[in-house]
Amino acid sequence: xxxxxxxxxxxxxxxxxxxxxxxxxxxxxxxxxxxxxxxxxxxxxxxxxxxxxxxxxxxxxxxxxxxxxxxxxxxxxxxxxxxxxxxxxxxxxxxxxxxxxxxxxxxxxxxxxxxxxxxxxxxxxxxxxxxxxxxxxxxxxxxxxxxxxxx
Amino acid sequence: xxxxxxxxxxxxxxxxxxxxxxxxxxxxxxxxxxxxxxxxxxxxxxxxxxxxxxxxxxxxxxxxxxxxxxxxxxxxxxxxxxxxxxxxxxxxxxxxxxxxxxxxxxxxxxxxxxxxxxxxxxxxxxxxxxxxxxxxxxxxxxxxxxxxxxxxxxxxxxxxxxxxxxxxxxxxxxxxxxxxxxxxxxxxxxxxxxxxxxxxxxxxxxxxxxxxxxxxxxxxxxxxxxxxxxxxxxxxxxxxxxxxxxxxxxxxxxxxxxxxxxxxxxxxxxxxxxxxxxxxxxxxxxxxxxxxxxxxxxxxxxxxxxxxxxxxxxxxxxxxxxxxxxxxxxxxxxxxxxxxxxxxxxxxxxxxxxxxxxxxxxxxx
Numbered sequence: 435x436x437x438x439x440x441x442x443x444x445x446x447x448x449x450x451x452x453x454x455x456x457x458x459x460x461x462x463x464x465x466x467x468x469x470x471x472x473x474x475x476x477x478x479x480x481x482x483x484x485x486x487x488x489x490x491x492x493x494x495x496x497x498x499x500x501x502x503x504x505x506x507x508x509x510x511x512x513x514x515x516x517x518x519x520x521x522x523x524x525x526x527x528x529x530x531x532x533x534x535x536x537x538x539x540x541x542x543x544x545x546x547x548x549x550x551x552x553x554x555x556x557x558x559x560x561x562x563x564x565x566x567x568x569x570x571x572x573x574x575x576x577x578x579x580x581x582x583x584x585x
Numbered sequence: 586x587x588x589x590x591x592x593x594x595x596x597x598x599x600x601x602x603x604x605x606x607x608x609x610x611x612x613x614x615x616x617x618x619x620x621x622x623x624x625x626x627x628x629x630x631x632x633x634x635x636x637x638x639x640x641x642x643x644x645x646x647x648x649x650x651x652x653x654x655x656x657x658x659x660x661x662x663x664x665x666x667x668x669x670x671x672x673x674x675x676x677x678x679x680x681x682x683x684x685x686x687x688x689x690x691x692x693x694x695x696x697x698x699x700x701x702x703x704x705x706x707x708x709x710x711x712x713x714x715x716x717x718x719x720x721x722x723x724x725x726x727x728x729x730x731x732x733x734x735x736x737x738x739x740x741x742x743x744x745x746x747x748x749x750x751x752x753x754x755x756x757x758x759x760x761x762x763x764x765x766x767x768x769x770x771x772x773x774x775x776x777x778x779x780x781x782x783x784x785x786x787x788x789x790x791x792x793x794x795x796x797x798x799x800x801x802x803x804x805x806x807x808x809x810x811x812x813x814x815x816x817x818x819x820x821x822x823x824x825x826x827x828x829x830x831x832x833x834x835x836x837x838x839x840x841x842x843x844x845x846x847x848x849x850x851x852x853x854x855x856x857x858x859x860x861x862x863x864x865x866x867x868x869x870x871x872x873x874x875x876x877x878x879x880x881x882x883x884x885x886x887x888x889x890x891x892x893x894x895x896x897x898x899x900x901x902x903x904x905x906x907x908x909x910x911x912x913x914x915x916x917x918x919x920x921x922x923x924x925x926x927x928x929x930x931x932x933x934x935x936x937x938x939x940x941x942x943x944x945x946x947x948x949x950x
């Protein structure tokens with residue numbers, strides 16, 4: 435279980451620190467990779483983009499994606515991931531401050547697996563991160579390896 | 586070309602009567618660019634007697650400071666449109682007799698009189714419409730500003746609440762009792778500020794929202810909400826009486842917020858009561874078809890301050906006794922009024938409170 439990587443795409447250092455701590459406190463010991471804008475996230479997911487297949491590219495078990503990101507926005511990251519068969523099926527949880535109906539709709543329309551609004555209250559925030567980790571990394575059955583096209 | 590002195594063809598009685606019947610100011614211009622006919626609306630709009638206008642160049646009322654598309658050359662316009670009469674909405678200006686100008690919408694059509702082409706210009710003063718548009722734009726940008734600000738305020742607040750929580754959990758021992766107390770206060774006021782920000786967000790969203798009315802059973806909604814509240818505080822014993830069904834024609838999401846706020850309040854303000862009771866139902870009303878109410882036998886309020894109840898951030902009780910931000914009833918009023926209804930309260934200190942609201946009488950059963 436601990437071999438699975440979580441990708442956190444988050445530009446706010448406070449949210450990053452609190453999310454990492456919440457994982458730690460929930461005994462979720464997976465490696466967490468943090469990318470601080472959409473361009474970084476895309477470069478991480480599609481290393482050496484343009485040369486075709488990008489062998490050895492990381493396949494996180496879970497992606498926590500903020501929407502409002504510098505350079506390339508979260509929705510664009512999601513769109514590119516869903517358009518590429520290598521990343522098509524990775525669970526993506528949109529984790530954002532926005533509760534605008536259109537943000538929620540567009541996220542689902544573009545293939546988000548879940549949409550969670552970051553709670554302001556500390557205990558709620560910790561609970562939410564813990565619940566996400568437990569559900570997506572322990573309870574949820576991941577996509578079988580044979581189903582991943584390029585593996 | 587000399588303007589016709591009398592109503593000789595083609596300007597016969599029928600033509601002139603039609604022209605006078607048009608609600609817009611009409612200025613008919615001959616191919617040489619001179620005014621040949623106007624209606625009473627044009628006289629009023631421009632402040633001229635019609636005898637002062639007839640024979641004058643059209644520019645007397647349609648200033649040549651207008652943009653390039655201004656059809657200055659009426660002859661060319663008329664020639665161009667000889668075979669395809671059409672109206673064109675142009676954003677231009679009109680000039681009154683006192684040289685003042687006003688924003689105008691001008692539609693042109695070419696009329697073949699049989700003895701040459703007339704250009705009929707329908708001129709409408711759009712000052713009011715433009716002002717309305719400005720107001721709408723200002724209000725839209727104010728709302729999106731409120732939305733953006735309140736949205737962005739949440740991030741630092743989350744950090745504030747978060748780090749105080751971390752201090753409590755990880756450094757509670759070092760802080761000591763007094764230190765922990767202060768950290769707890771930071772967590773508590775962060776939560777209070779979150780509620781205030783959520784209220785701002787809600788206000789900006791409600792005022793941007795369009796009503797999606799549908800039949801809603803308010804009784805069933807109220808029962809669901811009461812169950813949720815009871816689940817949050819399973820130890821409290823409250824007698825809840827809910828009339829069902831209570832049909833209403835309302836926006837289901839928004840009306841749910843109304844019931845939540847009213848029932849939450851009833852629950853909160855009966856917390857000291859041994860025989861707490863909360864009631865939802867309908868009552869006859871003067872002007873509206875139905876009047877809905879939520880009644881409780883809680884601490885009530887001083888009727889002298891009843892007017893303050895529905896104002897945002899106004900509280901009639903100390904936070905120490907009954908926590909809250911004073912925004913719930915303000916939301917209630919906003920939503921009820923958006924539905925074309927009213928909300929009011931009756932009560933007395935120690936004698937409970939009843940909150941009444943109506944929704945637009947139309948189509949509500």
